[in-house]
Amino acid sequence: MAKRSPTAERYADLIRTALFEVVPAGMTLNRLMGVCELSRWQTGRGLAMLRDLCAERGWPPVIWSRDLGYYLCASEAELEEWERAWISEKLTQFRRMITGTIGPHLALSPKSV
Known part of the structure; x- marks a missing residue:
């Protein structure tokens, strides 16, 4: 298993929490950045880590659509x-x-x- 950054895991946790608060709706990248108080780079890093965590832990995957933005898909x-x-x-x-x-x-x- 690749070494994980605790910082990226913290970003992923912030994003996951923000997305859970708006389920089933989603969030645009800019809104997600604002809610989590992360930069674009930090948000991208957090989303990548969150995708890995979702796959590893059997959580619903995070996907993006033009209509909803980023959201947890069930x-x-x-x-x-x-x-x-x-x-x-x-x-x-x-x-x-x-x-x-x-x-x-x-x-x-x-x-x-």
Whole structure:
């Protein structure tokens, strides 16, 4: 197991508490930062740690949606929809990397591979 930062765990605890107070609604990043009194970097670090803790401890996962912002998801159907959207986004990023960067590089320097 990777070494954990006590500071990141404290940020995660602040975020988890804030999200529990507004369940089932969510919070935008700016509102979450304000409620927890954390910077953008601290909030990002806390969210990453909270995701790890949720997976490890069997808690409902933290997800993000355009409508609600960050929230704790307890619905299996909603979680599956989010997973599909996340995978679709990553596949689009890979496709763009291949067609927009690697493809032109190969066309310019075919012997570089």
